[in-house]
Amino acid sequence: MDIKQTFLWEAEELLATISEDLLDLEANPQDKELLNQVFRAAHTLKGSANLFGLSGVSQLTHALESVLDRLRSEELELEAGLTDLLLRGFDQLVRLIKAIARGQEDPQPIPELVEKLQELSSGRDRTHEILTSGILPAVDEEYLCRLKGTDWAEICYHYARGNKLWQIVFEPAANLFFSGHDLILYARSLAALGRLAAHGFYLPELPAWETFEPLSCYLRWQIILATGQEVTRDQLAAEVEFLAGEETEVKLAEFTPALLDWEIDGHLGEDVTFAVETQTAEFLGAIGEELVALEQERNWSPSLPEAVRKIRADLQAIAGKQTLDPLAARALSFLVSTLALIQGYLERTGADSGELPQWWPEFIEAVGKALAVLVTGKLEMALGSLVLDIIELCSLETDLAGTQEAHAVAQEIDVDFICRIAKQQLKYLAPTGEVDPARWPLAQRILLNCARALQDAEWEAVLSGSDPDLASLSDRIAVHGGLAKARSKLSNRAEIVAAVPANPKAVLREGLFAGGIDSQVTNTVKIEQEKIDRLMDLSRELVIAKNSLPYLLRKLNQGVEEQQMAKDLKEKHALFDRLARELQTIVMEMRMLPLSHIFGKFHRFVRDYSRQSGKQIRLQVEGEGTLLDKSIVEVLAEVFVHLVRNALDHGLELPAERLAAGKDSEGLVRLRGWRAGEKVYLEISDDGRGIDVERVKSKAVEKGVLSAQAASALSREAALQLIFHPGLSTADQVTDLSGRGVGMDAVLRTVERVQGKLQVSSEPGRGTAVQIEVPLTMAMTRVLQVVVNGKSYGIPSEQVQETVRLKPKEMQSMQGKTVIVLREQIIPVIHLAQFFRMDQREATGNYAYVVILKNGVGLRVDGLMGQHEVVIKPLDRGLAHLACFAGATILGDGTVLLVINGLNIRPEGDDSHEV
Amino acid sequence: MKFEIQGQSLRIEGEVTIREIESLHQVVTELGLDKLNALDLSGVTDLDFCAWQWLYVLRRHKPDFHWTWPQASALSWLWTGLEI
Numbered sequence: 001m002d003i004k005q006t007f008l009w010e011a012e013e014l015l016a017t018i019s020e021d022l023l024d025l026e027a028n029p030q031d032k033e034l035l036n037q038v039f040r041a042a043h044t045l046k047g048s049a050n051l052f053g054l055s056g057v058s059q060l061t062h063a064l065e066s067v068l069d070r071l072r073s074e075e076l077e078l079e080a081g082l083t084d085l086l087l088r089g090f091d092q093l094v095r096l097i098k099a100i101a102r103g104q105e106d107p108q109p110i111p112e113l114v115e116k117l118q119e120l121s122s123g124r125d126r127t128h129e130i131l132t133s134g135i136l137p138a139v140d141e142e143y144l145c146r147l148k149g150t151d152w153a154e155i156c157y158h159y160a161r162g163n164k165l166w167q168i169v170f171e172p173a174a175n176l177f178f179s180g181h182d183l184i185l186y187a188r189s190l191a192a193l194g195r196l197a198a199h200g201f202y203l204p205e206l207p208a209w210e211t212f213e214p215l216s217c218y219l220r221w222q223i224i225l226a227t228g229q230e231v232t233r234d235q236l237a238a239e240v241e242f243l244a245g246e247e248t249e250v251k252l253a254e255f256t257p258a259l260l261d262w263e264i265d266g267h268l269g270e271d272v273t274f275a276v277e278t279q280t281a282e283f284l285g286a287i288g289e290e291l292v293a294l295e296q297e298r299n300w301s302p303s304l305p306e307a308v309r310k311i312r313a314d315l316q317a318i319a320g321k322q323t324l325d326p327l328a329a330r331a332l333s334f335l336v337s338t339l340a341l342i343q344g345y346l347e348r349t350g351a352d353s354g355e356l357p358q359w360w361p362e363f364i365e366a367v368g369k370a371l372a373v374l375v376t377g378k379l380e381m382a383l384g385s386l387v388l389d390i391i392e393l394c395s396l397e398t399d400l401a402g403t404q405e406a407h408a409v410a411q412e413i414d415v416d417f418i419c420r421i422a423k424q425q426l427k428y429l430a431p432t433g434e435v436d437p438a439r440w441p442l443a444q445r446i447l448l449n450c451a452r453a454l455q456d457a458e459w460e461a462v463l464s465g466s467d468p469d470l471a472s473l474s475d476r477i478a479v480h481g482g483l484a485k486a487r488s489k490l491s492n493r494a495e496i497v498a499a500v501p502a503n504p505k506a507v508l509r510e511g512l513f514a515g516g517i518d519s520q521v522t523n524t525v526k527i528e529q530e531k532i533d534r535l536m537d538l539s540r541e542l543v544i545a546k547n548s549l550p551y552l553l554r555k556l557n558q559g560v561e562e563q564q565m566a567k568d569l570k571e572k573h574a575l576f577d578r579l580a581r582e583l584q585t586i587v588m589e590m591r592m593l594p595l596s597h598i599f600g601k602f603h604r605f606v607r608d609y610s611r612q613s614g615k616q617i618r619l620q621v622e623g624e625g626t627l628l629d630k631s632i633v634e635v636l637a638e639v640f641v642h643l644v645r646n647a648l649d650h651g652l653e654l655p656a657e658r659l660a661a662g663k664d665s666e667g668l669v670r671l672r673g674w675r676a677g678e679k680v681y682l683e684i685s686d687d688g689r690g691i692d693v694e695r696v697k698s699k700a701v702e703k704g705v706l707s708a709q710a711a712s713a714l715s716r717e718a719a720l721q722l723i724f725h726p727g728l729s730t731a732d733q734v735t736d737l738s739g740r741g742v743g744m745d746a747v748l749r750t751v752e753r754v755q756g757k758l759q760v761s762s763e764p765g766r767g768t769a770v771q772i773e774v775p776l777t778m779a780m781t782r783v784l785q786v787v788v789n790g791k792s793y794g795i796p797s798e799q800v801q802e803t804v805r806l807k808p809k810e811m812q813s814m815q816g817k818t819v820i821v822l823r824e825q826i827i828p829v830i831h832l833a834q835f836f837r838m839d840q841r842e843a844t845g846n847y848a849y850v851v852i853l854k855n856g857v858g859l860r861v862d863g864l865m866g867q868h869e870v871v872i873k874p875l876d877r878g879l880a881h882l883a884c885f886a887g888a889t890i891l892g893d894g895t896v897l898l899v900i901n902g903l904n905i906r907p908e909g910d911d912s913h914e915v
Numbered sequence: 916m917k918f919e920i921q922g923q924s925l926r927i928e929g930e931v932t933i934r935e936i937e938s939l940h941q942v943v944t945e946l947g948l949d950k951l952n953a954l955d956l957s958g959v960t961d962l963d964f965c966a967w968q969w970l971y972v973l974r975r976h977k978p979d980f981h982w983t984w985p986q987a988s989a990l991s992w993l994w995t996g997l998e999i
Binding site: 176177181182183184185201203206207209210212214215217218219457726743745746749883 | 933934935936937938940941944945948962963964965967968969971972975976984
């Protein structure tokens with residue numbers, strides 16, 4: 001571990017401690033020692049940051065330290081607003097440390113936050129004003145760089161109309177969905193205050209489909225909102241501030257006229273010219289000649305698609321050259337897309353087309369001409385001829401219009417040219433100011449392509465009618481065409497910014513999206529010195545044990561008698577066995593984390609929730625030192641966010657309601673953890689209103705889950721189980737806080753993923769408790785080895801209810817499906833050989849074996865081979881999509897055992913499985 | 916929400932939310948993305964952010980699907996984001 005890594009690790013630890021201490025300090029403001037402790041920790045962090053030249057971390061820590069110093073000298077009081085500000089400051093430090101861990105050199109804090117802290121420490125008497133004003137971040141230029149040309153057109157349009165413009169950026173935590181937030185609802189409440197001028201979604205990294213977890217949040221979202229002048233920043237902040245926390249960031253900023261002027265007339269204001277290297281120009285010239293040859297073709301031939309593909313590949317290679325001017329690269333990219341359109345057409349039509357279409361020579365000539373013009377460096381001309389020619393060709397020729405390639409071409413096209421074409425079409429449609437209906441079909445097709453090219457769904461909607469609405473069409477063109485000069489520059493600039501690596505904004509953007517979201521600062525585990533010492537001892541013992549093996553070998557070579565050798569081997573085996581077990585135990589312990597990793601963060605969570613909701617809440621945590629496997633802790637951390645949120649939002653009542661019910665105004669949420677044998681139990685309970693079972697039942701009936709008659713016959717315990725049914729929520733309305741999160745069904749599935757069980761109990765008026773039981777570790781799993789068609793498979797013993805041996809005739813058929821009747825229960829049976837689509841062999845034994853899983857399904861196998869303790873490794877990416885396998889392991893004799901995930905094997909009739 | 920697979924086309928209807936996304940994802944993954952070539956969203960009336968993210972990732976993986984967009988005009992501003 002290098003020294004900077006050590007710093008990051010220590011910083012993370014210090015910040016976690018500071019956060020906890022600040023919460024304690026809020027409860028005990030007179031505790032001077034605690035305050036000194038926080039101050040010292042901040043001071044240490046600042047010192048280390050200076051050593052590494054981290055000016056951003058140092059500046060923010062210094063500002064926080066100064067405020068803490070004023071608290072120490074009692075010039076400030078630790079009121080709730082100040083605690084909020086300090087916590088936000090330290091949250092910001094956590095983000096800076098994470099950014100450094102992702103590779104950013106010297107990330108800077110939000111200037112506004114630093115300014116507030118500096119002003120607080122300056123001693124000026126504005127404390128109240130500072131603490132009551134918003135502390136959301138300022139404009140984020142890196143995200144502005146992500147906007148498309150069309151977005152800038154909208155922005156300029158609203159700017160010209162005198163609207164205020166705001167940038168809102170959501171950077172959600174991965175567990176956003178578990179906390180019940182739906183960003184669409186936030187966007188809609190923002191939209192109610194104005195109009196969404198533009199928006200964009202960004203993925204730091206596209207997850208592979210096989211590893212994509214739909215309940216994890218990957219996306220970031222930028223919204224540009226246009227509002228009237230009367231809307232204030234505080235109004236908007238009130239809509240979104242609730243989302244901001246340690247892990248989720250929300251940025252809100254107003255576009256200033258200066259910012260827009262800078263974008264319009266700033267450093268990218270000069271006319272853009274470019275030069276193509278001589279060698280590249282020669283190559284392009286040669287390609288132009290090949291195009292001239294293609295232009296002469298009149299009939300389809302098998303070599304034609306290949307010839308176009310080759311030209312396209314050559315152009316693509318040039319477009320990818322780093323030395324190429326970005327605008328030239330963009331024009332080439334446009335040509336490449338155009339050739340892909342032609343190639344796609346040729347491949348689709350195939351040999352049966354015979355003669356090439358009428359537009360062929362014209363189209364190829366347009367591409368060749370554009371290429372020739374490109375070599376001369378006259379980009380505007382190149383784009384002009386291409387756009388006008390190709391858009392019309394794409395629109396007029398039904399063979400090309402609407403294809404994916406045509407769409408790709410459209411996406412390359414410059415906004416201004418499209419607006420110009422659209423205006424031409426309007427003139428064509430209404431030459432005298434009155435619409436000529438006969439011209440509508442043609443104009444509609446071309447305008448639709450323009451709308452699609454600009455990704456303007458609203459325009460597309462206007463065009464979808466059977467009659468043209470000239471006013472609406474003009475209005476949409478005006479949106480893109482208003483502020484023509486500025487927009488023309490901007491749309492080009494946005495592309496240039498995206499393409500020029502030397503551009504500082506582009507570099508910033510790369511920094512922003514480096515690494516994944518919510519990357520851990522360190523993926524390290526703290527290990528006690530005692531365990532390291534024990535590991536060292538064991539490694540020495542292993543070396544000594546290993547040294548005895550050559551001695552045994554020599555004895556064997558000398559012809560020692562078998563009995564003596566067996567005895568010696570047995571002794572050595574016992575020694576290695578002991579060492580292996582001890583090693584395993586210690587290594588397993590190293591994987592263990594205390595439950596405080598799950599429970600710890602809820603002190604802050606509950607405090608913030610309490611301040612925002614007006615509910616009085618006491619959080620009681622017990623057993624947070626209980627150890628549990630790291631991988632299980634990570635999974636359950638998400639589950640508890642949801643469970644705690646549920647308890648706070650649905651369980652606990654407001655103080656008045658509690659008092660009316662004869663309860664203490666302060667509600668209690670209790671988190672407990674304990675170990676019993678090889679299991680660990682975690683429990684969350686509250687003393688709130690409890691689950692209204694009758695409402696659960698009526699919801700279930702309303703959703704068609706069961707009949708009213710069946711619902712009324714359900715016991716309270718059985719009715720409670722209905723909350724695990726997908727899509728069943730009792731929340732009457734979707735609020736900011738809940739009703740839109742993952743359901744309890746997802747929580748249950750997550751718990752089952754770590755081989756856990758979940759139980760819920762609830763009493764009306766007295767509260768609800770959810771208890772989770774998980775294995776101590778997932779590193780070792782017990783599997784039942786079974787044989788199917790001579791091949792061995794494993795089934796996790798956790799999933800097995802029992803095994804039965806039957807005579808083949810006891811297998812019965814019911815509606816074409818195999819079942820067995822066991823203790824008067826019908827159990828569907830899946831023949832694993834059939835499921836795996838193996839050639840079925842004749843059963844040779846007198847008995848059939850059925851492994852009955854806990855989900856009530858039986859798996860028929862040929863034989864049972866006993867149980868083993870194994871380490872299951874996940875299948876690699878090529879096989880990872882096979883949900884019916886949990887992974888694979890290697891047995892003592894070296895054979896690979898595929899371990900079946902019984903929960904993903906379904907009864908016959910479901911043909912969707914691919915094995 | 917309802918969804919059905921007919922041939923190589925997946926059709927989704929109604930309000931798509933986080934509560935159905937996991938099962939939808941499982942069905943599509945088990946079937947295999949390569950077994951689909953069209954996504955018909957014309958019957959979608961609303962969606963939440965989780966559902967939107969799922970469509971966005973699917974769109975990034977399979978831009979060449981035949982996509983049919985929803986009719987609901989209230990959603991049009993969102994669909995523009997799917998044009999990647």
